[in-house]
Amino acid sequence: MTDTPAPIRETQVPVPPAKPVAVASEAPGRRWVIPGPRSFTLSEGNLFLVLAVVIGLFSGMAVVCFRITIEWVRLSLLGSALAPSPMRVVLVPAGAGLVVAFLVQRFFRAARGNGVNQTKAAVYVFDGYVPFRTVIGKFVTCSLAIGSGQSLGPEDPSLQMGAGIASALGRRLKLSRDKLRLLAPVGAAAGLAAAFNAPISAVLFVIEEIIGTWSASALGAIILAAVSSTVMMRGFLGSEPMFRVPAYTLAHPAELLAYAVLGVVGGVLSLGFTKIIVYFRPRLRALPEWTFYVQPAAAGLLIGLVGLKIPQAMGTGYPYIDQALHNQYTWEILAVLGFAKILTTSASFVSGTPGGMFAPVLFIGAMIGGAIGGLEHHFFPQLSASVGPFALVGMGTFFAGFLRVPITSVFMVVETTGNYSIVLPVMISNTIAYLISRKYQEFSLFDLLATQDGLELPSVEELRERVVLRVEDAMRKPESSSLQAGDTLARALEIAGTSPDEVLLVRFPTGRWASITKQELRAKASELHAETLMRELLSTNRLPVLHPDQRLDDVLRYIQGHQVLPVVSRAGSRKLEGILSLPDILAAYQKPS
């Protein structure tokens, strides 16, 4: 029998019967705050989840309107033909560039810039604040820019619009600062999910690139928002995957070698593309301010001139990706399309034209992938079957190398094509491209752009790969054996006399641990009988126990008030693996890595 009372579980706590809360009884004169029926009461946590669904619905519809508006602008300005007339091709992107630049410079300054980094800035710098004006600005300017043929995509702006909508709702609801910070990624996931018709990729991207950790508090809301926005988008625009690809089977394991080569080429080219953007962007931004009014127009003119010969290099390029996936181009043409798109996308992006990079990156990847596949098939027909699967894998490869989001890139290919059978080559090729990009470019594109914008945003890639110190890295073996709960005070004094440790640990048969200092032991010896057992002496003393795999920074929460803590095996808390003190932790952090 134990005299320790059984722990009271939450369900056992007596709950008073629900009755309407009359605030007036507590605070006279405040009758206006009498709430409605209790059944409507939501805790902030539950409110957050409901809000995530509402954000998803708003974002989904906003993205549907955005995509339709882009298409409408395209039809109005360039016509319904796949290859517009030469006059339109040259004049429309340049003319629209002037209008876009004017709108950005005069009304929507925040629309210029990268949506992913602006959302990260909202999370880490501005307490979750994304001005609603930015949402409107992105909608208007990006519709015009992308619809007029600028080589940019709608995904990145959709992400930021989602974050902006979420932020606006959160502010209206007067949510706490912590919740407001979390709302921006929730909205971002909703926006991206609707834009890509790919909820898993959107959730992964937000976790991989914006939040950086699998935060349980945010994950539920992010998933709810992504799902509700995707459902809304599919309701209006259909549930077909973005690209339709023929069934794929790996004919021979040696085919994977061909995909490994694609990974190498994709990695090198994505690296080159990053360098071009990182080199030219700050130089164009350093030009006098009046040039900001003409830079998008100049980029538009260049794109128009390229578009005269290669109309595929204009706009998002989605229809052409589909054609590449269906083997409708030779490898030579695919290579030309890939490089032309690198040129036009670089021009659009570095000129400050609002729009995203996701769609062009997929386009370039598909074309380069297809070209590599065609080339390999030409020289080694036994290694590769057709161009289509290479174009498909190329999309993910370039995405992984350029945006440095390896997990998202794999799921993105699977989700946008609805084809799981390709996952093995995608994983191989993406990993190689990612590793090459990492090896030769220390910081990711998003980090570099943030630095160019003067923002000190946390590098999620760095955070992800930071070496985590654990208890086993800091703990040490005890100099002497621990005391037992059944030891007498006399025996304990004897052991203490031979131990160099100032604090002695006491093990109980139940696996509980306690501690006593030598000084305390000596004081007790003068007061109590020598045959007093340690368990009687330390009946209320209980130490938190640690495990070797626990993170050191977590341990800091428990060590307060204790000179030393026992590190025990997860297989049984009676087995002492080591001991840990605050100086041990500090020494581990000071050790050069």
Next chain:
Amino acid sequence: MKSVPLNIALRYLQRRVLLLSLIPLALLFAITVTLARTYHALEAGLVQKWYDEGNADLLAGRSGDAMEDFRHALSRDPDNNLVQPRLAEAPLVGGRITEARSYFLNLWDSAPCPGEVNLESLTRQSDLRNEAMQFVFHVEEINSHGCGSPDPADQALVLFARRRTSSNQ
């Protein structure tokens, strides 16, 4: 730390705002529905326009132009069962049999048994070129894809093709 009345007031405000947000949500829904319907109607009109132009070009023997038109139509409605076989027929009119064959096989790959699109296409192909032998070849290829010929339509087509072959000979 917020006081209790302040917390209650805040909760009340949050619920009110959340409920009130249904108004802009409904408004946005109405806008999106209108926009999407108008857009889908516009898109359907464009598909029809390009399909009609393609047919006209095909009848006039302008194979290349017809292919472009059908491609435009398919770029807006990739799964259109009317346009897909016409795109496959267009090179046939221009005498580009290999290209046409590739299109037909792609169609077959994307929609195997029962393959209404393909059977219809093959019938057209046979009619257009009067190449019954080729027709038989294709129908047999259908069977070789593992469908056997449980479908009476397949059987009928094979018989039809063989009859045409023997009458041509």
